[in-house]
Amino acid sequence: MARVRKTVTIRDVAEDAGVSLQTVSRVVNGGPNVRPQLRDKVRASIERLGYVPSLAAQRMSGSRSYIILAINDRERTLADWRERRGTDWVDQMLLGGILTCSQHGYRMMVELVDTHSDHVERELGAALSALQPDGVILTPPHSENRLITQLLAERGIPFARIGSNVTGPGIALTMGDEGAAHLATMRLSELGHRRIGMIAGPSQYSLSGWRIDGWKRALAEVGLSSEGLLERGDFGYESGTRAAQALLDRNPDLTAIIASSDQMALAVLEVARDRGLRVPRDLSLISFDNTPIVRFSQPPLSAIDQPIAETVSRAVEQLIAREPDGDDDAVIEVAAGLVERASTAPAPAPARA
Amino acid sequence: MARVRKTVTIRDVAEDAGVSLQTVSRVVNGGPNVRPQLRDKVRASIERLGYVPSLAAQRMSGSRSYIILAINDRERTLADWRERRGTDWVDQMLLGGILTCSQHGYRMMVELVDTHSDHVERELGAALSALQPDGVILTPPHSENRLITQLLAERGIPFARIGSNVTGPGIALTMGDEGAAHLATMRLSELGHRRIGMIAGPSQYSLSGWRIDGWKRALAEVGLSSEGLLERGDFGYESGTRAAQALLDRNPDLTAIIASSDQMALAVLEVARDRGLRVPRDLSLISFDNTPIVRFSQPPLSAIDQPIAETVSRAVEQLIAREPDGDDDAVIEVAAGLVERASTAPAPAPARA
DNA sequence: GCGCATATTGTGAGCGTTCTCAAGACTTGT
DNA sequence: ACAAGTCTTGAGAACGCTCACAATATGCGC
Secondary structure (H helix, E strand, O other): OOOOOOOOOHHHHHHHHOOOHHHHHHHHOOOOOOOHHHHHHHHHHHHHHOOOOOHHHHHHHOOOOOEEEEEEEHHHHOOOOOOOOOOHHHHHHHHHHHHHHHHOOOEEEEEEEOOOOOOHHHHHHHHHHHHOOOEEEEOOOOOOOHHHHHHHHHHOOOEEEEOOOOOOOOEEEEOOHHHHHHHHHHHHHHOOOOOEEEEEOOOOOHHHHHHHHHHHHHHHHOOOOOOOOEEEOOOOHHHHHHHHHHHHHHOOOOOEEEEOOHHHHHHHHHHHHHOOOOOOOOOEEEEEEOOHHHHOOOOOOEEEEOOHHHHHHHHHHHHHHOOOOOOOOOEEEOOOEEEOOOOOOOOOOOOOO | OOOOOOOOOHHHHHHHHOOOHHHHHHHHOOOOOOOHHHHHHHHHHHHHHOOOOOHHHHHHHOOOOOEEEEEEEHHHHOOOOOOOOOOHHHHHHHHHHHHHHHHOOOEEEEEEEOOOOOOHHHHHHHHHHHHOOOEEEEOOOOOOOHHHHHHHHHHOOOEEEEOOOOOOOOEEEEOOHHHHHHHHHHHHHHOOOOOEEEEEOOOOOHHHHHHHHHHHHHHHHOOOOOOOOEEEOOOOHHHHHHHHHHHHHHOOOOOEEEEOOHHHHHHHHHHHHHOOOOOOOOOEEEEEEOOHHHHOOOOOOEEEEOOHHHHHHHHHHHHHHOOOOOOOOOEEEOOOEEEOOOOOOOOOOOOOO
């Protein structure tokens, strides 16, 4: 017998308050020219009836859809999702994105796109047509994908690229990779370390380069050399093992390592253990990402915390605030922080002092 | 000079194919009475123009919105999100939900709701009004929240409750908690363990009870006692420490523990280490959840893998397939599996045999 | 070949909102 | 007190699609 509750529409509110539809619409959207007295009356009606505008109808008539679409890598989330960088990305994205969206009356939707597919344009195009989002957020590795950025530019949809600092179409937001690597390196230097190794990510990620830059800049500032102290991995565990081996083989005097992902850092931990090096006593270690896994290793790792949630949140704000025809394609940097746990300590006294 | 690309509408397709709007609509929706010849012609036009129906317009006119709304706990995702169970939930939900939705032409949206807030009804009600989803998916701890289920029932929106086996309004989907606990217990028994402890979750989660049930059933089946072998935690690390301490204090002869979350299991690992108990030689350990963190502990943990993605996927299918007035509120069980790693081993020989 | 059932196509209304534009109610300056 | 504003409100069209129904075409039995 569940009586089908008819949806409360703007018309119901208008009748209840004795005004026109348009006036209600103005009140709902914070329109400028409504007498306070009337406004309050309408607000009361809205409250009483529990009116909430229909997103679909708003999209139909107005120029906005109140939808922000976030594009994520399908591969990372599907097949590979446990094997690689961990999955914190999606969570944090949602965290930052959904909350910020809802603060502005927007909604966030997630679209999973497989970069390797040659249907990228079709898939994404279909999503754009169906949803007609007011803005799109691109996450790595899509952030600098030509096919995608071009498609978005063609359609005139504002978009933000997370983890990119290339000016170009769309807003770029970096998570301060250069600064973060600099910060980590400086901290290790403060602790007395003179030989600080770096395990960077793959070169197709531009953030890998920025991190190397930050590390080198810091080394230069304190008069240290980076000679022979750089290795690369692919963010995964195995690559971390190889890189750590190489680094330690080549530099017996190494006392600190910065790893470009938590998983690679955990690999370093394992390699160190195998060689009888105690962390942090013999070897200090700082990782990037600060995913939950690093809190439970032995010892818990000091890590650069990627402000993903905040960055996405900023991206959303930019997209929402942006005038439809605004072309100020800025680069925004959100600073990362260092969370110190038990994998960093003062450098051991040199063997022969 | 970016020419604003006008959206391709159903009208464009109709003109291009030389038919009426209605015919195009029929083709798009797989309507029954269209001559194959015409259908192909229309399809060709759709293809050529790249037409994709607008979700908003479909919602406006038709009875469906093609939106499934997933309700998640805000607390877990916001403040507490690192401290408690880990965040794999959201990822896996998205994984299972988004893909399955898109296979059926649906979209999934995520709504974060704070159970502890007294605005639950308001918040959720607003989301329902704005989105008018065709179905809602409830995840723990919302799955059996009266306020929420009642609201949904009132509005006549079909919903699925994940991690619930209570028949009632809506479809219930359990992840085989009873069976999983039984499986874990039996496995430990097979390995020769006779004293198998259980660290359960908080009692307000009904799955906590089911896991206890499965554990007890297995113990009974092989003639073991559960006396004094049960502790409770809140899924978080600290609570796991306390529970492990209590369990080991009370039962010096304990050789195996099942923990109801990965974090609690990691706490057990730590406690064992402190007491000089080696895992798995002296103590076997199986956890629930199988989040990424358990692959990198020392040793990596054997864990019950929660088929969250699959369960959500099933939920989506149920919601989509369901007739608007169908009331067959079934309970569906998706079986969990045991992933064995290095934290389980044959029971040590009794001290005095 | 006629009449009726059935398959196929088209027509017009309506979903809930915002847009554009016009009308009425106040101000203000002189 | 009058013209010329500015502020406030409302009316009607429009967004892109599907619904219910009407119209036409096709098939079948006799």
